[in-house]
Amino acid sequence: MSSSPFYHIKGPPNVSPGIIPPRLEIYDFVKNEKHFTLYIRALIKIAEEEESATSAFEISGIHDIPLKPWKGGDLNDLDGDEKFFYCVHGTALFPIWHRAYMSLYESSMKLPPRLPWNTRRPPRSFEAAERLRLPYWDWAAKAIPPDQVILDEKVTITLPGCIQSSVKNPLLAYKFLDPKKIALRDCPNYPTTVRHPAEDGQSSPQASIKRLNAEFKGAQRDIYRALTQLNTWEEFSNRAAKSKPPFANSLEAIHDNIHMAIGGGGHMTTSIVLSHFSRPLIPMNGPLTLGVRAFRILQACVCVDKIIPALEPFRDGNNNFWNAANSYQYKALGYTYPEFADLGDSSPDEIKSVIRRKIELLYQRPGVRYFSQLGAFxxxxxxxxxxxxxxxxxxxxxxxxxxxxxxxxxxxxxxxxxxxxxxxxxxxxxxxxxxxxxxxxxxxxxxxxxxxxxxxxxxxxxxxxxxxxxxxxxxxxxxxxxxxxxxxxxxxxxxxxxxxxxxxxxxxxxxxxxxxxxxxxxxxxxxxxxxxxxxxxxxxxxxxx
Known part of the structure; x- marks a missing residue:
């Protein structure tokens, strides 16, 4: 019996039954030497190849260039023979589709052939791999990600034999193996992705940091208002203009703002179809992993409509497309978030109460009222x-x-x-x-x-x-x-x-x-x-x- 030609998303690899650890905020993640080492090694590996369905090149191409079918999917899934990538911007599927997309990246982080630690006691090493999940950067709580994400040209990881090694940081840029495959009018023939490029075409991290600092208060206010003031899925999910104006930015609008703040005139800003190659946002995707987390938080606070359309091209272990209904319970994809890690089987009302308090602690700045006093406008x-x-x-x-x-x-x-x-x-x-x-x-x-x-x-x-x-x-x-x-x-x-x-x-x-x-x-x-x-x-x- 021949195997299926499609790639199946069944949660992160190397996982024992019942293991559902949280995705960690990036500041906590970089403190975990084992997770950080495994993650950096995984990023290096998926960036060094183009042929595998789980390479960075192929996964980015699902929502990106190159303009060709994804090797893990089926050309027949696409609308029109000339359309080669999937786009859900401006639609109610925007957060839900990206939940499956992030899970595909997560499933690409396969265990390396040799683990660096405890070679005589492999269970501990495997435990680190089992608990490895994509990190997220909560840009509404901390304006700037750690230096390992935005500044450091090299990072230190552990190689087999417990050898400390300084390697080129894959979070700063993606190196195109063949720049001609991605040369568009916005960023022609760049050898790597760039952010806020200077006149010499090199990234300017300080420009990204300056812009992020300038936007921090607005980003924090926006995510707080979105999570507390938007009561319908249509308002929260996407930024298509509504007949009745909402009173806060949608998740997609906030996502776009952060893309533009980080990217400047580089790949993250000049083209949707180039932005997904640009580190650190893929696969440690600031707008998207925080957006997926915000989606999970919103699920706890309001009634999210059950949207059924297939999340193409992402298939589950039964060869069916994931959809909003079967991905609604995030545990099916093998992860949770810190805000939910201790809630277990709490009732929906209990979860809502706890999460609303956590929203206040995370995003309500001391001494600032985001909403009016009694009788004010x-x-x-x-x-x-x-x-x-x-x-x-x-x-x-x-x-x-x-x-x-x-x-x-x-x-x-x-x-x-x-x-x-x-x-x-x-x-x-x-x-x-x-x-x-x-x-x-x-x-x-x-x-x-x-x-x-x-x-x-x-x-x-x-x-x-x-x-x-x-x-x-x-x-x-x-x-x-x-x-x-x-x-x-x-x-x-x-x-x-x-x-x-x-x-x-x-x-x-x-x-x-x-x-x-x-x-x-x-x-x-x-x-x-x-x-x-x-x-x-x-x-x-x-x-x-």
Missing amino acids: EWTIRIHSGGYDLGGSSFWVLIFLGEPPADSNQWFASAEYVGYHAVFANSEYQTCSNCIARKGLIESILEVGEKIKELGELGTMTFRPEVVRPYLEKKPNWRVLKVEDPVLPIPLRRQLIIFAKVDGTEVHVRDLPSLEIIPISRGPWPSENLVLHPHITKGRAGGAK
């Missing part, structure tokens, strides 16, 4: 744009309360800066049936009350509309940055023309037809009544239509 800014308003180029729309600096290099760190709407585009969207189908609006929600308090210009904490409306009629400004290598600023002016050059041509406001920025109030607290205030930005380029 909350204010956000809703930003709409088309995902492909600038073709296949990614871009930011930055919001300021006040006039931003003339130097665009100072925008993200300026006192007036509130946050941004990130458009994480696929530069090769013509090859993706989902990207072609979903060329509609995407949205971001920026909370502005904290910035108003920080600037201290209103003298009131109630934020009643009759006070805030005149303020917002004068204060908000916005600019657009198109991601390029190097990044070129595109100041969005009140006149009809944006004067910067993009790909050698002038960009007019009519080329950004979907951009729409509208303030929204909610309140008075605890009322959840939402009121849009389009007149505040109406008549300005990029304002309310």
Whole structure:
């Protein structure tokens, strides 16, 4: 009887029945010498080959280039003979599909032929391998990952015979075995992935760190609000524009923001189809593993709709596609998270109570109220744009309360800066049936009350509309940055023309037809009544239509 031609995801390898350890936060993970050694060795191994279905090259190609079928799947699974990768961006499947995708990476971490420790007592070594799971970086709790992830060019691991060895860090970059296979217009002929590339084409870790520090407060606020304020799966899962505006960013919008903050003009920003080669986000995927964890936390707090469509191309041990229903219980994929490790068979209500307290401890900053006092109003800014308003180029729309600096290099760190709407585009969207189908609006929600308090210009904490409306009629400004290598600023002016050059041509406001920025109030607290205030930005380029 011949074996199945498909790769089956049955949980991590080397696992005894009943072993379901937690995925560890990266700061805890790097302290575990055995886990870190096994993990680094696994990353080196899957990066050194291209032919195996579980190589980094093949797994990245599922959601990425090269534009060819995954060796662990079936070309017939795809929609259209010319479409070679799977994309669920902008759909309700976004977090669920990536749960299976991360599990595929986890299953690729096979036990090396020789374990480095306790050669006379192998059970202890096997125990370390059995408990090895993908780490996650909780960027909403700690702005910067450990040096081993973002700075160190070499890391120390243990080789067979208990020999300490310094090896090239596979978390910093992925080296393309054949750069011609991935040369796109955004990042032509780069030998490795890069983040925030400098003029010499090399990564600039300090630029990533600077941007992450600038975005930390917003990221923490966004994940807290998403986990406590979004009550439907459609709101939480994806950033496609909704008929009724939510009052917090979706998980996908937060994911896109972190991609853009880390990547700058490099692979993580310029193209969805290149970003998944870029370490540390795959396979220690900051946006995705934290996103999958956030999905698990949300399951404990609200009713998540049971979405049945197949999670192609991921098959279970019975040769059937995983779907939202059978992957809903995360234990089926052989892992848990620290927040759930001690909850055992607690009832749903008990789990909800415990997890809500942990959300407060993790993401509520001391002395900061994310929501209004009794009788006060909350204010956000809703930003709409088309995902492909600038073709296949990614871009930011930055919001300021006040006039931003003339130097665009100072925008993200300026006192007036509130946050941004990130458009994480696929530069090769013509090859993706989902990207072609979903060329509609995407949205971001920026909370502005904290910035108003920080600037201290209103003298009131109630934020009643009759006070805030005149303020917002004068204060908000916005600019657009198109991601390029190097990044070129595109100041969005009140006149009809944006004067910067993009790909050698002038960009007019009519080329950004979907951009729409509208303030929204909610309140008075605890009322959840939402009121849009389009007149505040109406008549300005990029304002309310």
